[in-house]
Amino acid sequence: MQPLKLDFANAFNSIHRDAVLPAVAAPFPSLARWVTWCYRQPTRLQFADQALESQSGMQQRDPLGPLLFSVGLQPIASELRSCGLDIAVHYLDDGILAGDVSAVSRALQLVQRVQRKAGAIGLAVNLQKCQVVAVGAADQAGLHAHFPHALLRHGSGLSQL
Numbered sequence: 001m002q003p004l005k006l007d008f009a010n011a012f013n014s015i016h017r018d019a020v021l022p023a024v025a026a027p028f029p030s031l032a033r034w035v036t037w038c039y040r041q042p043t044r045l046q047f048a049d050q051a052l053e054s055q056s057g058m059q060q061r062d063p064l065g066p067l068l069f070s071v072g073l074q075p076i077a078s079e080l081r082s083c084g085l086d087i088a089v090h091y092l093d094d095g096i097l098a099g100d101v102s103a104v105s106r107a108l109q110l111v112q113r114v115q116r117k118a119g120a121i122g123l124a125v126n127l128q129k130c131q132v133v134a135v136g137a138a139d140q141a142g143l144h145a146h147f148p149h150a151l152l153r154h155g156s157g158l159s160q161l
Contacts, residue, residue, distance in 0.1 A: 001086060002143070003098040003133055004108060004151075008118070009126035011093035012069055013057035019121035020058075020072040027071065035068065056122055066092055072121055076114055083107040093123075104132070105147060127151070 008014075017039045025032040042053035058065035069092060077095070081088040083106055085099035097107045111125055118124060132143070132151045 001098050001135055002101050002104045003087070003096055003135065004104050005129075005131045005133070006090075006095035006097065006111060007126045007129035008073075008093040008123045009129075011073075011123055012060070012065060014122040014124070015058065015069055015072050016056055016120075016122040020068050023071045023074065024068065028067075031064075035064065038062075038064075039068075069093070073123070076118055076123075079114060079117075080107060080110060083110055101143065108132075108147065108151075 021032075021036055021039060024035050028035075039058075042055040043059060045052045045054050058068050062068075070090075073090065073093070077088075077090045080095065080097060083097070083099075084103050085097050085107055086103075087096060087098040088107070089096055097104055099107075111130075115125055130151055132147045
């Protein structure tokens with residue numbers, strides 16, 4: 001089994017609110033009006049005498065932030081779970097995909113195609129923080145045939161670069 005760790009860059013601050021707000025309505029209809037009221041307009045952020053308008057992402061320290069982010073990410077996570085993997089789980093902006101080498105390789109290719117969908121809701125996979133870690137006896141040539149060299153890690157966690 002080969003695990004692939006996924007990471008979305010600056011995810012909570014980047015996810016588009018217009019993708020999250022309609023996605024909340026189906027699973028949480030009684031919460032949808034409150035979330036819309038809180039997030040449909042830009043939020044004014046005050047820093048000393050400077051004011052900024054926050055127009056994307058979830059507000060830091062908002063107790064609903066993790067739930068709202070997860071609802072927005074759900075369609076992408078569901079698509080990744082359909083790749084025939086043994087494990088396909090997300091905890092907020094971090095994902096773990098695991099299975100045989102070819103299934104994980106297909107999932108990585110899907111991730112790269114999903115970049116367009118993720119970009120449409122403000123998310124970008126941070127490939128520099130993604131990793132494939134060989135577990136057990138692994139055929140190095142096979143791993144290099146399926147995965148970009150920069151994603152492969154030694155047992156110490158260091159890149160093989």
